[in-house]
Amino acid sequence: MAQAITRASTPPPVRSAPRLRLPWPLSIYQTAVGKKWVMGLTGMALLGFILVHMTGNLHLYEGPVEVHEYAETLRNLGTEIVPRTWLLWALRVGLIIAFVLHIHSAYSLSQMSLAADQRYRGGRNYIAASFASRTMRWTGPIIGLYLFYHLADLTWGWFNPDFVRGDPYHNVSESLSSVPVAVLYIVANVALAVHIFHGAWSMFQSLGVNSPRYNHLRRYLAATLAGAILVGNLSFPVFVQAGVIDDGGRSFVEELRRHGAAEEDH
Amino acid sequence: MSAEINLTLKVWRQPGPSAEGSFSTYEAGGISTDASFLEMLDIVNERLIESGEDPIVFESDCREGVCGTCGLMINGRAHGPQKGTATCQLHMRSFSDGDHITIEPWRATSFPVLRDLAVDRRAMDAIVAAGGYISVNTGAAPDANLTPVPKEAADTAFDAAACIGCGACVAACPNSAAQLFAAAKVQHLNLLPQGQPQRWARTEAMVETMEAFFGSCTNHGECEEACPKEIPIDFIAWTNRDYIKAKVKNRKLAD
Amino acid sequence: MPGSLDARIPAGPLAAKWTDHKFSMRLVSPNNKRRFDVIVVGSGLAGASAAASLGELGYRVKVLTYHDSPRRAHSIAAQGGINAAKNYQNDGDSVFRLFYDTIKGGDYRSREANVYRLAEVSADIIDQATAQGVPFAREYGGLLDNRSFGGAQVSRTFYARGQTGQQLLLGAYSALMRQVAAGTVELHTRSEMLELVTHDGRAVGVVTRDLITGEIVPHSAHAVVLATGGYGNVYFLSTNAKMCNVTAAWRAHRKGALFANPCYTQIHPTCIPASDDFQSKLTLMSESLRNDGRIWVPLAPDDGRAPHEIPDDGRDYFLERKYPAFGNLVPRDVASRNAKGVVDEGRGVGPRRNGVYLDFADAMTRDGETLIRAKYGNLFDMYERITGEDPYRVPMRIYPATHYTMGGLWVDYELMSNVPGLFVLGEANFSDHGANRLGASALMQGLADGYFILPYTIGNYLSDFLGDPALATSEPVFAGAEQAVADEVSRWLSIGGTRSVDYYHRELGKLVWDYIGMARNQTGLEKALSEIPALRDEYHRNVRVLGSADTLNQSLEKAGRVADLFELAELMARDALAREESCGGHFREEHQTAEGEARRDDENFAHVAAWEWNGADGPQTRHREELAFENVELTQRSYK
Structure with missing residues (x-):
């Protein structure tokens, strides 16, 4: 067979065209560059959430009352227009969708790259690829698993015997006062920061945000974001362990509720 | 300036596209640091032919860094250690006496190996x-x-x-x-x-x-x-x- | 007695020949074009541009290249630029001036009509390439920039940094790939042409060997186009790519195509000298370096001092001394011969005493290092990468090397060889550069042939065969050619000698360089005619080609190519011996002026020598094509 360049005579494609062509604009998601866009956009949304979440959590340093008020503010978001907690739930649903898409695009892009790649028997000698960029496929699942634990622990209260629904200050201080939980928290947040260090930079490239005059700032921005989130998030277990965040095992919300119930008894 | 160095090469040998490949080790002695990397392989091949062994298949053409025919994975780096330099322009002064050099073909599923270090692009x-x-x-x-x-x-x-x-x-x-x-x-x-x-x-x-x-x-x-x-x-x-x-x-x- | 060859040059005034001829040639109508098969061998500037243009016209084209991709062809390595008579600089250029400079530069050994046509279509090439997206250098106003090149007195050279050949080839390659995608061109990579198939005296196809599988494949067509480059690798060390060879052209020669002016080879003065015996090729440094660098050697032979230790009165700026008017900017051949002269006197520099200095110290004192870096930074970096020496501190060492071959298969005005149906384009033909090619003209010729000449002239040939299908590959002539290839392959594999193909190639190169290099003389050429065949016989007895025929086997590929170079080398010597004059790149020591300049003999040698193959056992027959000069006056060059 002569070596003609036709579609038939190149090596077989590693990725065949999708069997079902989705309608526009969903069809964009069927391409790798499209998936990278989705990954970048959802990454940006998740990063925004993480940043707000971490900033909001700084209320822990003000005390249980302020944390409770902050939580109430979130629940009351948009009550001028929609019933209480609706907007919060809308945001949660949005986050869940972003999270699912982020994971799905990552998974299918990884599959594509694994199919395209062949291992070097002598190994590679990386120059530009950083620890962060090479471990995205590890830090991602670590964060995902941790997120599940995080929700189960602090939202659903599966693992915490002293769990009080609706009292973040109490739950956080109870949960993180356990050394293994604090260690788990720290490990996961280091993974998160590493993930963000590459992801926040990578996002610009994937979304095509590139202007040679400002390009050098993208690395700084990614490092700053990762650093801020790391410092903020790691401060919580550290300060819980140090006893700075501590309600002495007495839930402010529980007392509030008991107080409220007692008043109703009158 | 010019000196002679002795190297140990670990080269990927694969008889054909569907054959199994493996590394073979060759001693490359008395290589001038003025030689290019491909000239070093030319010398190794001359010696292989003299001893009745099939020479190592690698591709090159212009040998001035512009045709894009050459390309080897050298110690885990595409085109070797020198930045902005194609394999043909890499010279042996980038290496030291006693170095072990691992040479592999480009690897990707869509770059199937044709023979030894030559791939289909x-x-x-x-x-x-x-x-x-x-x-x-x-x-x-x-x-x-x-x-x-x-x-x-x-x-x-x-x-x-x-x-x-x-x-x-x-x-x-x-x-x-x-x-x-x-x-x-x-x-x-x-x-x-x-x-x-x-x-x-x-x-x-x-x-x-x-x-x-x-x-x-x-x-x-x-x-x-x-x-x-x-x-x-x-x-x-x-x-x-x-x-x-x-x-x-x-x-x-x-x- | 061989008669004079007829190049079928149209009658009429020079400026009207091509226009008139385009009208008088027969056409193939659009719906008939798809009934013609054309094979294009080679995918460089000439081959890719021809194949793309023929595909666009609707012919069924098959491109055969031994590369893994058409984009690898050696046109890609041309650095300097491409000439065109655009007169964008308002400095008095014109078609006639480009024609005149090319004829004169070729030392009056090329055809007026061909060269005029080349100058005429040169402007269209720039338009075509620009429209394809070739990123030529531009000025701040957004218009194209030009520079003066190779001693031309007008700025007519278009360039793309130091990668003009690369960018033009990528343009032609993109046009070719568009036709591949459109289905008009079938592209066969890693297919090496090893036989031309002729039937009733016409070219009807070729036989290739698949370099991966070893399969021997017949290809049939109404016409065969060879665009397979030059034969500079006969010297082993040249600026040509490693794979460049004469095989396609030579196999056509063996089937009856005349080989013209093989002794016209061009030496480029500014290459990096060989550093050792293992040197595999030589790298060219742009000629523009001579604008600021001063060339010198020590006055005393075997002066062992480092360059900076040699005071000015110990240096010989030999070009400035001998040619006060042009100094370091004398033409390529003059600069080259003088460098050889001082090296032969034992005044060469470098560890192997095989170079001359090209010194930028004065330029850096005058203009500052920053300006020199801006002008030549890339070249200096390349030099340092190859030699390990920093040219900002130590003078560069340069020496001439073979760069281009003006000779090639003989073609008529329509670029058809004497074998009907066999067209030859680009460096593979002999047509436009005479005895010496001007800088920035090779790219021009390759693209002129492929884009703007062959697409017209091939129709004139094909129109005779309307309705005739291409000869079936089941015909006996194909079987015979396939058998010849199979026999050749098994012959190489069965010799079982002791030395590698490269060894013999290197030894051949030394002979050719010594006897048919920059300067030739009768004694040397006669020696070449006895030593080359002796070495060739040894080659055929003692070469060692290992491995098998059915895999990628680079020794096997090279074996046939080197065998052809042996035969070509002999013909070069014979041609050089027969041409009792000095002209352009052909310098016969017996024929020089008192000042050591080339002396032409227009009386007896204003002709093309075209050699006819007479079988492997006897020498070729020399035919002549007389050259008539009606529009230029023959003058002797002088650069004093």
Whole structure:
């Protein structure tokens, strides 16, 4: 067979065209560059959430009352227009969708790259690829698993015997006062920061945000974001362990509720 | 200046496309540091032929860093340790006496090994055939100075056009993505006024052909480091942007 | 007695010949074009541009290249630029001036009509390439920039940094790939042409060997186009790519195509000298370096001092001394011969005493290092990468090397060889550069042939065969050619000698360089005619080609190519011996002026020598094509 360049005579494609062509604009998601866009956009949304979440959590340093008020503010978001907690739930649903898409695009892009790649028997000698960029496929699942634990622990209260629904200050201080939980928290947040260090930079490239005059700032921005989130998030277990965040095992919300119930008894 | 060094080579030998391959070790003694890397392999091959062994198959042609035929994975780096240098321009003064050098072919599923260190890179031509051209029949061109091109645009397009199509970007990429090659080809034309009429069709077709053969970019930046022409990954970002625009525009044009 | 060859040059005034001829040639109508098969061998500037243009016209084209991709062809390595009579700089250029400079530069050994046509279509090439997106250098106003090149007195050279050949080839390659995608061109890579198939005296196809599988494949067509480059690798060390060879052209020669002016080879003065015996090729440094660098050697032979230790009165700036008017900017051949002269006197520099200095110290004192870096930074970096020496501190060392071959298969005005149906384009033919090629003209010729000449002239030939299908590959002539290839392959594999193909190639190169190099004389050429055949016989007895025929086997590929170079080398010597004059790149020491300049003999040698193959056992027959000069006056060059 002569070596003609036709579609038939190149090596077989590693990725065949999708069997079902989705309608526009969903069809964009069927391409790798499209998936990278989705990954970048959802990454940006998740990063925004993480940043707000971490900033909001700084209320822990003000005390249980302020944390409770902050939580109430979130629940009351948009009550001028929609019933209480609706907007919060809308945001949660949005986050869940972003999270699912982020994971799905990552998974299918990884599959594509694994199919395209062949291992070097002598190994590679990386120059530009950083620890962060090479471990995205590890830090991602670590964060995902941790997120599940995080929700189960602090939202659903599966693992915490002293769990009080609706009292973040109490739950956080109870949960993180356990050394293994604090260690788990720290490990996961280091993974998160590493993930963000590459992801926040990578996002610009994937979304095509590139202007040679400002390009050098993208690395700084990614490092700053990762650093801020790391410092903020790691401060919580550290300060819980140090006893700075501590309600002495007495839930402010529980007392509030008991107080409220007692008043109703009158 | 010039000195002689002794090396131990671990070279990938594979008799044919479907055969199993493995490393063979060769002692390469008395190599002048003035020799190029490929001349070092020439010497090893001469010795192999003298001893009745099949010489190592590796590809090269111009040996001045512009044809893109050569390309070896040297100690885990595409084109070896010197930045901005194709294998043929790498000289043995980059190595020291007693060094062990591991030499492998480019590896990617769409770069199947043909024999030893030679691979099939036709998938790259397929990307160009998908749209890496401006459709102008011979004779139909207007006067060359009819369309002024801002010098900055011309220079940036040139930076992309410098691509020699060696495949080092794919070889160096942990995802075996061909984004830098494809982006260089796309942007060379997309940045020029002459390339505008087909800009969106070209971008969509070339990117999707690339995706059929190669992995997905995760922005490691290894390609930029491996590229013998030091083509920046900025072109990848611009192509990503053009691609989404293309998906929008092509839909409108199709309506 | 061989008669004079007829180049079928159209009658009429020079400026009207091509226009008139285009009208008088027969056409093939659009719907009939798809009934013609054309094979294009080679995918460089000439081959790719021809194949793309023929594909656009609607012919069924098959491109055969031994490369893994058409984009690898050696046109890609041309650095300097491409000439065109655009007169964008308003400095008095014109078609006639480009024609005149090319004829004169070729030392009056090329055809007026061909060269005029080349100058005429040169402007269209720039338009075509620009429209394809070739990023030529531009000025701040956005218009194209030009520079003066190779001693031309006008700025007519278009360039793309130091990569003009690369960018033009990528343009032609993109046009070719567009036709591949459109289905008009079928592209066969890693397919090496090893036989031309002729039937009733016409070219009807070729036989290739698939370099991966070893499969021997017949290809049939109504016409065969060879665009397979030059034969500079006969010297082993040259600036040509490693794979460049004469095989396609030579196999056609063996089937009856005349080989013209093989002794016209061009030496480029500014290459990096060989550093050792293992040197595999030589790298060219742009000629523009001579604009600022001063060339010198020590006055005393075997002066062992480092360059900076040699005071000015110990240096010989030999070009400035001998040619005060042109100094370091004398033409390529003059600069080259003088460098050889001082090296032969034992005044060469470098560890192997095989170079001359090209010194930028004065330029850096005058203009500052920054300006020199801006002008030549890339070249200096390349030099340092190859030699390990920093040219900002230590003078560069340069020496001439073979760069281009003006000789090639003989073609008529329509670029058809004497074998009907066999067209030859680009460096593979002999047509436009005479005895010496001007800088920045090779790219021009390759693209002129492929884009703007062959697409017209091939129709004039094909129109005779309308309705005739291409000869079936089941015909006996194909079987015979396939058998010849199979026999050749098994012969190489069965010799079982002791030395590698490269060894013999290197030894051949030394002989050719010594006897048929920059300066030739009768004694040397006669020696070449006895030593080359002796070495060739040894080669055929003692070469060692290992491995098998059915895999990628690079020794096997090279074996046939080197065998052809042996035969070519002999013909070069014979041609050089027969041409009792000095002209352009052919310098016969017996024929020089008192000042050591080349002396032409227009009385007896204003002709093309075209050699006819007479079988492997006897020498070729020399035919002549007389050259008539009606529009230029023959003058002797002087650069004093």
